[in-house]
Amino acid sequence: MPKKYIVRLSKCEQEELQSVIKKLKGSSQKVRRAQILLKADASGPNWTDERIAEAFCCRTKTVENIRKRLVEQGFEVAVNGLKRQSAPTPKLLDGEQEAQVIAMRLGKPPKGYGNWSLRLLARQVVELDIVESVSHETIRQTLKKMG
Incomplete structure (x- = not known):
């Protein structure tokens, strides 16, 4: 099947890619992208996609x-990859709320319970108006950070 996207690298781009590979400059992904682009260059080796994938252990x-x-998208994006579009999700509990959850966990459980469960802690945190709503998974992650 004919290739839809033909790679044609300038002399400057080839030198930059060779520098990345030779000095192992950047992440392993960046080095692999550089190797792939050099082998895919139409004015250079012009390997098939299958041969490149086999040589560099990728699909x-x-x-x-x-x-x-x-x-x-251009040379820089092809070599360096795309930057993450979305920001990481904000924390659901602030430091003071986390401290209250940890203190509650270290205290005695309510009457009728032998130990604190994550769901019981989540229920108690909401009942005591520490937060408006919280899942047991958020409680687990907060307690896990404690070590």
Whole structure:
């Protein structure tokens, strides 16, 4: 099947990629992308996607995606990858609320219970108006950070 995205690297781009590979500059993903682009260069080795994938232990779809990214988004994005679009989710509990949850966990459980369960802690945190709503998973993550 003919290639839809043809990689044509300038002399400067080839030198930069060779520098990345030689000095192992950047992440392992960046080095692999550089290797893939050099082998896919139409004016250079011009390997098939299957051969490149086999040589660098990746899928042919990965090679196709790197080719596509080079053609559509440019050299820098193809080598360095895309930056994360969404910011990480904000913390659900602040430091004071976390301290209250930990203190509650270290105290005695309510009457009729032998130990604190995550769901019981979550219920108690809501009942005591520490937070408006919280899941047992958030409580687990908070307690896990405690060590």
